Amino acid sequence: MSYVVEMLNIRKEFPGIVANDNITLSLKKGEIHALLGENGAGKSTLMGVLFGMYQPEKGMIKVDGKEVRISNPNVANRLGIGMVHQHFKLVDNFTVTENIILGSEPLKGIVLDIDSAANKIAELSKHYGLNVDPHAKIEDISVGMQQRVEIMKMLYREAEVLIFDEPTAVLTPVEIQELMKIMRNLIKEGKSIIIITHKLKEIKAVADRCTVIRRGKSVGTVNVAEASEASLAEMMVGRHVSFKVEKKESTPTDVVLKIDDLSVKNNRKVLGVKGISLEVRKGEILGVAGVDGNGQTELVEAITGLRKVESGKVYLNGEEITNIPIRHRIQKGIGHIPEDRQKRGLVLDYTLESNMVLEVYNKQPFSKYGLLNVPSIRKYAKNILQNFDVRSGEGAASIARTLSGGNQQKAIIGRELELDPDLLIAVQPTRGLDVGSIEYIHKRLIEHRDKGKAVLLISLELDEVLQLSDRIAIVNNGELVGEVKASETNENEVGLMMAGVGKERNV
């Protein structure tokens, strides 16, 4: 049996935590190997070790049967290992070509040979069906395209082993389909792939084998064909996980959020939201479905006050809030799980406990007369962290930055739900979460609804929108395409509407 990569008995510690404890993973040539585990289980860390970003305390890595010491990503590159990181490593104001050639630049004399590189990229792009524009700037292209740029980077360097860390978390369903196709193409060309994902469906769809880790330890490796989604989930979490969201029929009452003919400009200074009107009632979840970049961000930012409204009005519980300060909106009962947890959701250099009171530090009992009350803050934070099973090295005193992506997300959700807002705006609430956590979060969102609160759910994952929502509003190009009842629709219909078809089918 020939393995391209073998990671044997890897151990990697971080302050206060053993991220990888005696983990073994072997990658066969030409296979797609999934790596599965809960948030914070140590997947990214393990791949970081393979890619030379971390040095393991113990263990051995073999590439093509030979023991190697991967002291930095350069070495990994030279060994034919490429990686697409959970957070893309692209320079925003560089072009696609510049990003791709960075580090292995073709030259004409002493001048960069951009043209020939661009040609080669266009060729590769065609060959693997990646469809990237070599001259576009990264900051101007969609997340999906950025990811394809990352893939292109590996291909450009002729990497043989490709690592994907949660590649689908940021993609639309269509983009995910495309990615799968691309991966299969890659395998056909003889490449080998390791993919980290929390989506069991995807594992079933593309992976050949799957290694499961839990809390830093190997649980085992299985052939995907012989495993079911349920069995994988159980291996990972250690208990049975239900995928079906259990919920009662909703009983919406008063209108909580009313949006009236709202128009909002986007970053490019043109209208990103064009005259949208919506209502969300107590006791219901309104899902907004749409392909990324069709006005969702602008819509949410307008409601939460992060962005100025061009025209139209926003009402909360019958009171106009179109132009009031953010803090007042929070006080009046808006909770917000933001799209970008690192940019908006957390002060990464603060402790977790500070982050847990980010919106309420100035309220009793966390402060009085402008003075912080640390014990009560800590108590409050510990409670949230416990409830939402946020795992970190040093508990409430951990620096937010040191948490795994999933745990950061859970912490934010916990914080927002703890505010018990009348209107909860949840943007991609389960992005990057493991199935166990997703189950839990979904349960909590429904609970929130059942308490008679309103939930506005924005997700790029059609599955999630379909399962959680009571009603679904579909947006395309900044406009409302239509609204449907979740119980009366299906993936196909919504998918079509997301593409801009079917305005007439309003509810």
Added chain:
Amino acid sequence: MWTIIEQIFPYAIVFTIPLLITALGGLFSERSGIVNIGLEGLMIFGAFAGSLTIYYLQGVWANQTLVLWTGLIMAMVAGVLFSLLHAFASINLSANQIISGTAINLIATALTVFLARNITGSGNIRITSGFSPTDIPVLSSIPIIGDLLFTKTYPTTWFILIVLVISGFVLYKTKFGLRLRSCGEYPQAAEAAGVNVRRVRYSGVLISGAFSGLGGALIIVTYAGEFTGSVSGLGFLALASLIFGQWRPLGILAATFFFGFASTIANVSQVIPELAIFPPILLKIFPYIVTLIALVVFSKSSQAPKAAGETFDSGKR
């Protein structure tokens, strides 16, 4: 008025050049991701090394021009050596770049005077003669620009302008430039692409050392003629020009020239009756106020290298 401008122009340019080259040095450093507020100190080291070299060689060598150029080279060497301190602290030790830069400034003012006194017996080092300005044959007789640009020019001016052009080329057209810029924008990306971030940042800082050292020495060989242990805040002004110039070579040229021109006007205003109608305080603060206004106007599109000032540590998420 025109004659006044004609007369002032060459002096404004001479004053601009040391600022320009220093700011250009700062550009390389910041584009590689290292903020260098030690420019002032590096200029002082350059001025010191340059004048010391020239002071000793002027008695020994017949060829005065060669002496001056040797002085400039030694200034660059000194700048490089002392910028190593900054590079080591901020790159190898992930030190706070501001502290380390501040330390450079402090060390420079103290150490150079100490050394000057120990070596020459005086804290001030005077050179016998610097470069001489010349009118460039043919070109200086072109109307208008001949008077402005090709009259009373120093060879060093043209040299620095060539360096400016080369810098622009290196930054935007070469492999080194691409890597340098990537390290200043997103070093994690550069690292993942196999770029040796440390090495690139070292180059950036060392170039800033060489250029600022050169800038300091240019002051001596053009308009000052004497090392006194200070460059009167020009290093900080260069830093301001770098930001004002939006981290771009041509922007820096414009910003430094603006400072050069405005402060020359302010300096000579006392002698020029036509300018005496303005209260002197206005003329003196004019360059600074205009800079503030200009920054407001250009502020919408800040081009600061995103990672400048951040320590880079591969482990950081």
Added chain:
Amino acid sequence: MRNTIVSLIAIILGLIAGGILMLGIGSNPIEGYSYLFQGALKNIERIGNTLATATPLIFTGLSVAFAFRTGLFNIGASGQMLIGGLLASAVGLTYDFSRPVLLLLMVLAGILGGALWAFVPGLLKAKFNVHEVVSTIMMNWIAYWTVYYVVPGYFKGDFLETESRKLPEVATLRTPFLSEMFDGSYINLGLFLAVIATIIVAFIINKTTLGFELKAVGFNRHAAEYAGMRVNRNIILSMLISGALAGIGGVAMYTGNASSIQIGILPTQGYDGIAVALLGANTPIGVFFAAILFGILYSGTGFMNAMTEIPPELANTIIAIIIYFAATSILIERFLRKFWKSSSKDEEIVVPDVKKGES
């Protein structure tokens, strides 16, 4: 705790490096240092002068540190000192109130002047995202020229164009009780103000919601905005406080240590403040002691120079080297960590802010 040890080690390493320099020029470092410390602390008068020297540095150190903690780099403390000192002197030279009222007004004028001078960069940063490093440098020069023309224009001394009239006795921060207690030294009420300021700043940063907000804005203004904090207001506020601190530093300097304001000088204390803040790890208490250390070094050098052949510039070199070691404290930390590997793990993270787990 960790920071303190690191700073102390930086100081010791700096002193050792200075000692090596002394050896290099053929002087005896032990003798040198002993005179240095004697010069600063030998008798009560010298202690008083050392404290007086440290006083403006405490203020500028706090000023820089406060701004730092909120993500801003204020290198305009010099200009803020000048304007603070100018306004305070103007009040002192113009009005004829009873001493307590006059002093209070002068301090308020200083606060106002410093805050005003920092307000502009703060506003430009908040509203137009203008880099505060440039704007504070510009403000420094504007302050320099303002003083340059305002002092001779309005507060000129009888015979001199280059400095203001001397403040009357009632309008200086020096008080007989302190001067006598410290044997005629220049120690003055500024030191009390500095102690109070240190406590207040420490309190604001660590214990108040205001500090919580300011730091949050400093670390991540997007998240702060998301959480409903008024980011622009906080940036401006932070600069105002930072400037006010430097402004009182100017009051202490020009109406305490001196009794007139001179033109043509940008006080070096503004830049030294950066060093003080950094050596003090940007914590108020740290700043306080770092400033005292600077006071000792600055005020002890004269005696060292007088008693030995060590030249004055060497003391400045030593200070610079200490700062450099403070900058490279990571090296020290790495070393310490190896050394203390077995000790508790919760001290491993070295982000000063969060380490205390205070907020």
Added chain:
Amino acid sequence: ACGGNDDQSANNGGNEAEKADLRVGMVTDAGTIDDKSFNQGTWEGILKAEDELGVTTKYLKPAGTTEAEYLKEIGNLYDADYKFILAPGFKFETAVFQAQDKYEDAKFVIIDGYPHSGDFEPAVKDNTVSVFFAEHESGFLAGVATALEIKEGEAGFIGGMEIPAVQKFNWGFQQGLTYANENLDTNVSIKAENVIYQGSFDNAAAGGQIAAQMYDRGVKVIFTAAGGVGVGAINEAKTRAKGGEEVWIVGVDVDQYADGIYEGEKSIILTSAMKKLDQVAFDVIKQELDGEFPGGETLTFDAKNDGIGLPEENPNLSEETVNAVSDVYEKIKSEEISVSGEQGDLLK
């Protein structure tokens, strides 16, 4: 007196004088010991005393320019047993006022100023002498020499900051030009716009630029009393002279001839308006050693006691000029000519 080498004379003075028991200290004013002005001039006199009289010397540089800092350094000298202390500059007035009481067994020499408590009421105690120079007379001589040498044309003046010593140089210079025009058949004028105080003693760039402007506007000779600003002006003049222009600088405080050398032996320093700080510093130290310390007195050094004047050697002055200036010098001594140290209706 080009800075550098004189400093070392302490060490290599061949004929070691027998050790005198006096320890002489000096506190520098704003600026360094190498300022070619107050500090350096005074210090050179002290070094000469070390060389010839065998006193022990030391200078200290205060961290700033406030009274507190000056007093601190005076205290340091005192505690280190330097009890004969020279303080060059009017900025020491209030510090010396306090020191003379506080350190009664020490002696103080304050140059260009007198002790007072801040009220400008002179209070020279017995352990202090206050020394003034008649800068205006020195400036006058320079003015006469300048006018005689260039016969006709424009002159200019660049001062540093507007402090008394600098102002008096300026006023004297203007009177000298006028005197020559009226009595010695010259026609050298000075325009109001060409009399300026730059505002600092260290902005060499401004010095050069201002000098350039003046030269471009027809000024032939500039009298600089401006420290580092003057250095910039000298540099500009050298550059022009190398290019063949006829431009001159009149130096100040010390003989600046050497500073103006640009080619071989040619210098653009026409002459220098000197005040003999070194001589005076040396003299008071000598007086102290001889037991003749003029405590309590305010001494003025002027033409009469040769405390001011032009350099002995003036290679750029013609013999006639030198002779005519000597005549004028004598006339000042004999009070036939009186030079005013006040602005009166002079420029600035």
